[in-house]
Amino acid sequence: MTDAGPVPGRSLPTSARAPGKCVLFGEHAVVHGAPELVLAIDLHTQAVVSRSDRSRLNAEPDAETQNPYFREALAAAGPAAGPVDVRTVSRIPRSAGLGSSAAFVAAVSAALAAGVGGLDRPALAQRCFSIERAAQGVGSPGDTSTSVAGGYVTLNAGASGGPLLWTVREGNESWEVRRAEDPGWSWVVAYSGIPRSTADAVRAVSARLHQPDGASLLAEFTSVAEAGIHAVTGGDRQETGRWLRRNQELLREVGVSHPRLEALLEAAAPASEGAKLTGAGCGGSIVALPIAGREVELVRRLARAGAVPFPARPAPGVELVELGRSP
Numbered sequence: 001m002t003d004a005g006p007v008p009g010r011s012l013p014t015s016a017r018a019p020g021k022c023v024l025f026g027e028h029a030v031v032h033g034a035p036e037l038v039l040a041i042d043l044h045t046q047a048v049v050s051r052s053d054r055s056r057l058n059a060e061p062d063a064e065t066q067n068p069y070f071r072e073a074l075a076a077a078g079p080a081a082g083p084v085d086v087r088t089v090s091r092i093p094r095s096a097g098l099g100s101s102a103a104f105v106a107a108v109s110a111a112l113a114a115g116v117g118g119l120d121r122p123a124l125a126q127r128c129f130s131i132e133r134a135a136q137g138v139g140s141p142g143d144t145s146t147s148v149a150g151g152y153v154t155l156n157a158g159a160s161g162g163p164l165l166w167t168v169r170e171g172n173e174s175w176e177v178r179r180a181e182d183p184g185w186s187w188v189v190a191y192s193g194i195p196r197s198t199a200d201a202v203r204a205v206s207a208r209l210h211q212p213d214g215a216s217l218l219a220e221f222t223s224v225a226e227a228g229i230h231a232v233t234g235g236d237r238q239e240t241g242r243w244l245r246r247n248q249e250l251l252r253e254v255g256v257s258h259p260r261l262e263a264l265l266e267a268a269a270p271a272s273e274g275a276k277l278t279g280a281g282c283g284g285s286i287v288a289l290p291i292a293g294r295e296v297e298l299v300r301r302l303a304r305a306g307a308v309p310f311p312a313r314p315a316p317g318v319e320l321v322e323l324g325r326s327p
């Protein structure tokens, strides 16, 4: 995937759409500096931004005080960007581990930035993370940077994670975001229907990683993510499957699996190279790498097990779209 350039300036009304994501390796551990591999998927949030007498989100006049993501996005865009009427439509299920809040922040921020002359992508990625951090309190820039960059993205992976896209900073923490090679595969993502809070799960795992065996667990997360990134970018399906299963064992060990997710992983097993939960866990979604040629069977198996499955292909990063185009 070629890397898109800056978000250009446009007069309002204007519209932007941003992809959701699934984490292939390294969720939770990334918050503590371990590597992560994330894929932007073709489920989108689209935002339409118009000038207005007062800021509203989907006709809600109190959204600026009630929705922290919207409030922070308006504040980060600066006074020249507002007041605005923002309408959003999204195909990304919420609280499902698929990056719905990052896609909301990226779509709204890109459209707001377009209205005040545009913004380059590294600055947009930094802005989107600062907004999400302020609204959510915890987390890494994995979701927001992937929604801004599109395609396959690594964090904290060093040179083997691909060419550097940008570095995101917050206080004395920093994360390198890199463009990983696309192996040309389709994945299958399946939502369990069980919503959960990312922030609660992140706090619970942080507490677990501060126990005496936390450092060795984090080292295992690191080596599994490194091996997984190597397998995906090298196009090795069987090795990828093996490391997906190992990553799931670690996620189970830190307490973020769920009986429904385990049932879905079992249902997926005969038609997949490997599978794991994706995102914060405790509900949410799984991601599976199909055995080549058995994608339809895998989707059917997951649907029969009661999930909402869909094939997932890499999507471009946030982009401005012609008004009237549907997400």
Ligand code: PMV
Pocket (backbone or CB within 6 Å): 023, 026, 027, 028, 029, 030, 031, 096, 097, 098, 099, 100, 138, 139, 140, 141, 142, 143, 198, 202, 278, 279, 280, 281, 284
């Ligand atoms: O479940 P989501 O889509 O919010 O993904 C969370 C991924 C974590 O690694 C658990 C947190 C983070 O911010 O990286």
